[in-house]
Amino acid sequence: MSDASLDAPVLSADGKPLKQSLNQALRKQKIRALILIAPLLVFVMVSFVAPIGSMLMRSVQNTAGVDYIPDLMPNVVASIKDWDPRSGETPPEEVYRGMAIDLAAAFENRSHTQLGRRFNYESPGFSSLFRSAGRPVSRWDLENDGPFKEKFLDLNDDWGNIEYWASIKANSGYYTTSYFLAAFDAERTSEGIRFKDPDQRIYQKLMLRTLGLSLLITFCTLALGYPVAWLLADLPVRTSNLLLILVLLPFWTSLLVRTSAWKILLQDQGVINNFWVWLGFAERLPLINNQTGVIIAMTHILLPFMILPLYSVMKTIPPSYLRAAKSLGASNWTAFWRVYFPQTTAGIGAGALLVFILAVGYFITPELVGGADGTFISNRIYFQFAVSGNWGLAAALGTLMLVVILVLYYIYDKLVGVDNVKLG
Amino acid sequence: MAGSSANDAFVAFERVQKSYDGETLVVKDLNLTMPKGEFLTMLGPSGSGKTTCLMMLAGFETATHGEILLDGKPINNIPPHKRGIGMVFQNYALFPHMTVAENLSFPLEVRKVGKSEREEKVKRALDMVQMGKFGGRRPAQLSGGQQQRIALARALVFEPELVLMDEPLGALDKQLRETLQFEITRLAHDLGITTVYVTHDQTEALTMSDRVAVFDDGRIQQLASPDVLYEQPQNSFVAQFIGENNTMEGVVQEIKGDTCIVKLDGGEVIDAKPVNVTKVGERTRVSIRPERVEFNKDRLQPGAHTLKAEVLEFIYMGDIFRTRLRVAGNEDFVVKTRNAPDQVRLKPGQQIEIGWLPEDCRALDA
Ligand SMILES: Nc1ncnc2c1ncn2[C@@H]1O[C@H](COP(=O)(O)OP(=O)(O)O)[C@@H](O)[C@H]1O
């Protein structure tokens, strides 16, 4: 066959290129498939993808309430551009004048407190500064009462603090990096960006703790789940089905109930500690409101997610492999380690991935049994979101978490190969 | 049995019984001795306990009662990996995560054989089964026949003295099966290995083995060389199970030394050889091979009894002709004749008379 005939497109009977005919033939099928999944697709887009997208956008949007900062403070934003915080001097009169105009307008809309809250995320103190200035500034005659710098300083000395003005300048655009800086435990000063003091780096600590505990929990579920899955896979189907129901039983109880049960079991006057004391030990074990409690409770709750993929993989390994290995002279351990175990790595991969990703996002269990040193990053995200109202930071932390997981997933894919993972 | 006493036997089962559930015996009183270098086949229908016997020998099942000896020593308490028995499984059981060469290298590694010697032996074993070029492949990249060759090489690479094979060719097509049957017997004889081979295919058993043990219902029904098994079945089960066979039922009318006369249920009288009938009046089932039926009166003994038969069907099969007759009310009476130039080709509807030499018609248990 010549090269030319290899390169020429293959034609179907009616002379059209074969690829084209095939596509036409498949198009109808594709459309039908699309129609079938359309309701779910729309549902997911409207109720999941869009809200999460908009949530993630909040991590960079520079807003107070619903309005963008440059829209709320047009005069300040316009005039502060030319001021250099590193000059060591307070901003020029023009900026103070702009602040007077913008604050007065904001006071009219009752949005000056929101502005205060927004900048309070940057440096504590802004909130009271803005709140207390609102009413006096609204009484000033903006045409004739200048210069405003002195009037502001009369209200509060902090209006002469260069760090405050530097904060305002840094966050005068429609978009801001300050939430992400905060999520990385970094801050912006007049000298530039730097990490906070080590003892104040709460998010790094939380992130590492979340990943570390999740990893530990994954190992615990693997260590406990592997023998169980093997046993299930080895038993006759009837027995194993029965036992499998026991594995699945926890799923029929709400997560909250299971966690509360652990609270009762683990507490100082709980069943486990009473038994401990009954055995003759004097000291009660601190099992709750710490990391131990989180590890115990989450290992138990996540165990089925490890057992099920392991089981489904082990089920497909015929017992003759182990027999063959032994007949070839391998001891029980060698047969297991060199022949059986390598064939279960796909299940281990799937189970570990599932458990780890679920654990990293866990919220209720660390909240209820974690105490101060057992909380996860998700608890902090919740706090920022619901208690502090700092949606921007919550969104930045959430985005960061998502990125970390995706990076870990990528690494995992390179190491294990996600194609090798079997979920059932 | 077979002349060898239990003492110098290489493999011996002594009064072995096996039950899985404590209610029924899957193996009932198994006695078997094998000399070194023998190729013995366990043949029997599915569920007759062949695999169980093999697994007890390999150490994966324990005998409920009785003793299994290997080279004179009881092995009941030796774990499988210390028995040094090579095994070939029906589903090949090649480790899917290892290459072919790694699979073969495995038994040598666990025996702590040095690297260069290992490579040498793996290469030799692969060449032995004509798979020298496939060392780098994964089992999944091989065809069924190739996989079974590798499984065979793997069971032989550590030079075991005893090799067990459980229906190793069961999943292969006919032609491949025949090639491999030949190769397995050749290897076993060349290497002087003692082999226990399990199959439910009688042709396989007859063509490959030194001796065949016919299993049924947890017992050995007959243990003999293939020709004896085919020509002198000891009971009706063996006669039915091995090869094609015409049977008729009746009552023993007279026994005279090596021959007896049987009166069939339809009233006809025939000559037979008493095998496990001992007295007159006993019910019996007579068995005659299709190729031993004669319809040329000249070849029969003088005074031999004959039966009337009607030709129902004539099938031309190339090397042989297969003729179906109605004989004594039995419509499935088959006669096989060689396609020779002077051979008669019977036509449906033709009325003939058939007979046989008394020693070809065996009077067995009813
Ligand atoms: N592991 C087992 N547990 C219980 N019964 C078994 C087991 N293995 C085989 N059996 C039973 O023992 C009988 C003999 O089986 P097997 O030795 O596999 O026969 P064969 O190999 O001749 O087909 C069958 O009735 C089978 O159901």
Ligand SMILES: [Mg+2]
């Ligand atoms: Mg079997």
